[in-house]
Amino acid sequence: MIKFYENAPYVPMQTGYDVENILYKGKSRFQDIMVVENSDFGKMLLLDNVVQLTEADEFFYHEMLAHVVLHAQPNPKKVVVIGGGDGGVVREALKHKSIEKVWFIEIDEEVIKVSEKFFPQVASGNKDPRVEIKCMDGAEFVKMLPAKDIDAIIVDSTDIIGFARTLYTKEFFAAVRNCLKDTGMFVTHSESIIFHRDTVVKVQNILSRAFPVVDLYTAAIATYPGYWWSFSIGSVSLDPREVRQPFSIETKLYDDEMHKNAFLPRKFYKKLVEGKLGWGIRGIFE
Amino acid sequence: MIKFYENAPYVPMQTGYDVENILYKGKSRFQDIMVVENSDFGKMLLLDNVVQLTEADEFFYHEMLAHVVLHAQPNPKKVVVIGGGDGGVVREALKHKSIEKVWFIEIDEEVIKVSEKFFPQVASGNKDPRVEIKCMDGAEFVKMLPAKDIDAIIVDSTDIIGFARTLYTKEFFAAVRNCLKDTGMFVTHSESIIFHRDTVVKVQNILSRAFPVVDLYTAAIATYPGYWWSFSIGSVSLDPREVRQPFSIETKLYDDEMHKNAFLPRKFYKKLVEGKLGWGIRGIFE
Numbered sequence: 001m002i003k004f005y006e007n008a009p010y011v012p013m014q015t016g017y018d019v020e021n022i023l024y025k026g027k028s029r030f031q032d033i034m035v036v037e038n039s040d041f042g043k044m045l046l047l048d049n050v051v052q053l054t055e056a057d058e059f060f061y062h063e064m065l066a067h068v069v070l071h072a073q074p075n076p077k078k079v080v081v082i083g084g085g086d087g088g089v090v091r092e093a094l095k096h097k098s099i100e101k102v103w104f105i106e107i108d109e110e111v112i113k114v115s116e117k118f119f120p121q122v123a124s125g126n127k128d129p130r131v132e133i134k135c136m137d138g139a140e141f142v143k144m145l146p147a148k149d150i151d152a153i154i155v156d157s158t159d160i161i162g163f164a165r166t167l168y169t170k171e172f173f174a175a176v177r178n179c180l181k182d183t184g185m186f187v188t189h190s191e192s193i194i195f196h197r198d199t200v201v202k203v204q205n206i207l208s209r210a211f212p213v214v215d216l217y218t219a220a221i222a223t224y225p226g227y228w229w230s231f232s233i234g235s236v237s238l239d240p241r242e243v244r245q246p247f248s249i250e251t252k253l254y255d256d257e258m259h260k261n262a263f264l265p266r267k268f269y270k271k272l273v274e275g276k277l278g279w280g281i282r283g284i285f286e
Numbered sequence: 287m288i289k290f291y292e293n294a295p296y297v298p299m300q301t302g303y304d305v306e307n308i309l310y311k312g313k314s315r316f317q318d319i320m321v322v323e324n325s326d327f328g329k330m331l332l333l334d335n336v337v338q339l340t341e342a343d344e345f346f347y348h349e350m351l352a353h354v355v356l357h358a359q360p361n362p363k364k365v366v367v368i369g370g371g372d373g374g375v376v377r378e379a380l381k382h383k384s385i386e387k388v389w390f391i392e393i394d395e396e397v398i399k400v401s402e403k404f405f406p407q408v409a410s411g412n413k414d415p416r417v418e419i420k421c422m423d424g425a426e427f428v429k430m431l432p433a434k435d436i437d438a439i440i441v442d443s444t445d446i447i448g449f450a451r452t453l454y455t456k457e458f459f460a461a462v463r464n465c466l467k468d469t470g471m472f473v474t475h476s477e478s479i480i481f482h483r484d485t486v487v488k489v490q491n492i493l494s495r496a497f498p499v500v501d502l503y504t505a506a507i508a509t510y511p512g513y514w515w516s517f518s519i520g521s522v523s524l525d526p527r528e529v530r531q532p533f534s535i536e537t538k539l540y541d542d543e544m545h546k547n548a549f550l551p552r553k554f555y556k557k558l559v560e561g562k563l564g565w566g567i568r569g570i571f572e
Contacts, residue, residue: 013509220504221513222481223299257553265547268539279538
């Protein structure tokens, strides 16, 4: 048994896991990739020593990231997933019968390969005929898309440091806005409200320069330090708090009621974005 | 700088904190008591090496534990707080103008003394004339109360092991039910939905033998492993999801909107208590 301590950036505590086996250890052009095994969480994927997913709780993050924007639209057909090389968000998006096409844009091909090998139940959508995988920078891909063509763009990036930062700029958000349909929505994780309050606010502010409707919802994620994890939405016109299609897919956590509860209460949200919250620990990007 | 690793029971990960100073280290009849200092969380209270509160985020737990049952009643006057020797729940209860009396029942007098010294802003209600402190077993105290006299009983215990277990039995819940008014409510923390699913269900089941109305709400607590923390309510008649008085107190997190959002969505709650959730890690008490 090895004790593994996560090396999460800008987090005021350290998380340790008992590792029973190291199943894979490699290095791509972009990052260190490791797959380990823990008796409670099952297999775990680590990038640069930060936990990206565990078999036991990956659905928390993947369901909550994918389904909110997809249920807030009446009939989403075309989706772009940026990052999320494990395939979890793609798997969730494919559950929607209306979806005709998913572009799966991951900068690091190695993450896709390792996930297909060690997490086949997460990467289970990769071979679906509706999926087109491209290994490239998501910010570059979005620039090439025609205007008003996409229903949802979903970013599942690593922490907002290093190469992930191009996915949190006003230029990127403007390009995303440009290729979304009038009913389209964008969503990205935006770190923890408790541990990275200023970052959450900053992402909301940058988003609001590109989108008329900006909102925030949360989920408690046990294996991401900060736990009270936030997801930032930019919408071209529709209110993302509303569910616009019957709930008919199979999920473990997300449903149409969870959709509504996940959004920050209006008064709390207002305090947060106006910088009047008065608490919360440091930010992750300045 | 010392690295301190928390020794939380039945938790599948370990949490480490950088400790800058150990301000207090003692041993009471019941437990080890320690106060340490961390640059992000401020002062931290540890009992048997488990984090009980930190200056930075104590309000999450204390507000969410105290205010839900107090706002779900039109006019609460008499409150019993069991445990919570730090004083945080008592401080929150006293914010309600309608409150005339708070019995503060803590088994371990040392926790009260240490908290008054090191966390005066948490223990700030202890000297309020409405507060009566008794250092005794809460289960014994409740047995002595007259029938139908109390508006709210709030349990803020340590983890459901050792001496805290008397506060999670059907005998205790029956005694609590007996001394509550017809509009009265009981609330206790019931561990983490993610890490202690079976425990949450068990507490709900035992509660439902004593109370006609049983419910569950949650909050994400950064410093309690399991993070998605649960609070179990037993109510004599009223639906605790409803807010029955204007929101007029000062809080950092809780408000009347947060009240409603905190409750588990009905369908999810039903799956959980019927044992159909299909996920979640091990329980803490059998």
